[in-house]
Amino acid sequence: MNRSHRFRYGRMPASPFAFFRGAAAVMAGDLAKIPFSGLTCQLSGDAHVSNFGVFASPERQLVFDLDDFDETSPGPWEWDVKRLAASLAVGRYRSAMIRFAEQGHLEVWYAHAGVDEVEILLEEHGDKAKKRRFAQEQAKARARVSLQACRKLTSVVDGRRRIAADPPLLVPLGHLLPDTDRADLELLVQDLLAGYTATLSVDRRHLMNGFQFVDMARKVVGVGSVGTRCWVVLLHGRDENDPLFLQVKEASRSVLADHLPTVASANHSSDGERVVTGQRLMQAVSDIFLGWRTAAGIDGLTRDFYVRQLRDWKGSASVETMDAAGLRLYGALCGWTLARAHARTGDRIAMAAYLDDGKAFDIALAEFAESYADRNEQDYRLLVQAAKSGRTTVRSGL
Template sequence: MATPASKRAAIAAANSRENRQSRIQLGRDRRARLSRSKFGELKKRGVHFDPIKLLLTSVEGRLPKLLPVKYSRMNASPFAFFRGAVSIMAADFARHPHTGLTVQLCGDAHLQNLGSFEGPDSRLVFDINDFDETTPGPWEWDVKRMAASIVLAGAESGHNRQGCSGSVEAFANAYCETLEQLANEPILAAARFQIHRIKKAAAISAALRQAARANPCDLLKKYAESSRDGIRFKEIPEQIWRVGPAERRLVLDSLALYRQSLAPERLHWFKFFRPLDVAFKIVGTGSVGLRDYVVLMQGNGSGDPLFLQVKQEVASAYAPYLKQPHYASNGQRVVDGQRRIQPLSDLLLGWTRIDEHDYLVRHLNDHKGSVDLDSLRGGGLESLAVVAGELLARGHARSGDALTIRGYIGSCGKALKAIVRFAVEYAELTEADFEAFQTAIKQERVKMAA
């Protein structure tokens, strides 16, 4: 005899409750591996731990002539140093136990890695910008790195330690609350989850205004000029330089492989663009020294330019310490990680290879806006920190199990205090590393740009 519908529904509900409870319990059980009281602990480094040596080792294989530019940018402040030294923090994380609750890490979580860009539907999106270091790993590594960045960015924008700690607390609380909300949402509602308070933060409003003003035609005026051979890139010191015919051909030939990484509906639109020129571009603090090209393309006439960034990708800074999934290339690793974390990503996101090196391909500066540290004065730091917590929680829920992480965190009080403690202590450690970096510059162990 068939089971009555009401009984089947009751069985299904009981199974669902049991499944939820087992996922929550899995998180609680991980407290035996890393107790919440030790969650924020920062162990003293061993006598042989040399942060400057780690930094120098991490940039091996990059273009030597550009490394002084990287070091000059890192020398601007402790926060700038922090942004360019993911390898040091990865090694520090590896010295500590972790929860083992895996998500897709952004890998380089910090306040200036948040910004705006144009989504596939032409709406402006505010989210994480760069995913060069993305890899599966413990959720708390992203949280701790973002928390430390709040203290360092806050100090640079004029906040005292108390103000920075308050903003870290707001960040951690937003992370916990958003994770709790997502853990209780219907699955597909969680997949579509949007953050609605974004425009209330001054730093974000400024970034969105900047993005609204930016467009490919403005970029064309800035980077290109007319010549006898048509529209060509300008030579701009410390930003862009022209490449020779052989290098230009290598980059353009790589677009054939890039096309294979695009979904059919996106490839349909890309095929109408034709390439006009290629140049080499110097990129931000963390990636300086890696090969980075920009391709100028044209669609429906001179008023329809497209700029593609073709950016070299190497192994994540976390790769020596975490089990890595197999990917055909590091470009594919970055694309896959970004798509796991973000609900909306660049329409033309893809990957390719050039001369045995892996590359990410994406729009260059298409309606992009970045966070200005000046906008973090007053209440700006805390409002941005709250959004950072919400964005990280959403990304972790999209790529991990929000319910299990909430099971570990519990009521949030202990974890919140631990995150604040870690953030302040790691910021102080970064400031000490920055002093060591400046000493290494004086000793010419690290060479700066002239």
């Protein structure tokens, strides 16, 4: 068992949903055994409800969209829908796709779920309490910027601002390799960032060139991604009151690749490019600093990475604490968002025709979701038992 599996298994026994989040590869294998329509589009590859959230658009508007693309790949549209349905029963995907099939290319491309649309949805359902909570969450998301991250994640050491240690979740580079020449490490990071900026548009490359490297730390992230290499990079612009935090995350082979060998690696020079391309295709708007780089790591081995801002009005819903009404509303929003992402890259007219305007798809999807949830519970219990008996090695505490 490799290192990333030990770390992932350490988080998956927390709950059946945590197990589900970490089991994208398991579900991909299960879905590959089921017949599908033959219609394809760009997939998220891991479209469960916790991989949707809010973030800032380049125009500084708060938008709701998919926010995880580590497994993105062209593939059967049903796979994303079934993964979403297995995490939360949904019905709005079908009606949204039929609506998108009636629209022109530009209308579909410009469609997005801004916070105004979410507020209208809450207003239509007459839920003032949920609308107040949503307003509070908006305020929290807008506070998540680089300056706030700088206050929270850094301290002054020997007169210079550095990323503060918070092991094992956040470990500065100097703590990981205390005997290594810091100048050599900085050159390595600067080379990675210089190569990465070539994947940005000219205007954003110019903006990025105004920032200078300050410090770097290893970060532990997610459930499905835990164990992969992820770094937080602190840069300064005009001065230390003008910070920028970037997340440099290792891009591994998609879990869909074993089951979709003819399309999973098409037209991509690296997995970093695959992740970024998928994100740009599926999101209505994307992070202005989103890019990729293949570079040598500290250990001298070449790996693929993608880069994005660490915090830019990012926020996500706590689905575990939602009541039934809240889950229905959130499921409708996620279903619409996923349909829009698929409509951008697939044959939306053919998909809408396949779905039809009846309830057969909704019923079949609900039955699948309930059946797969039962299977997930069984697999979860097997992992818990294997961890307790020592048959499966896990790394807990992360």
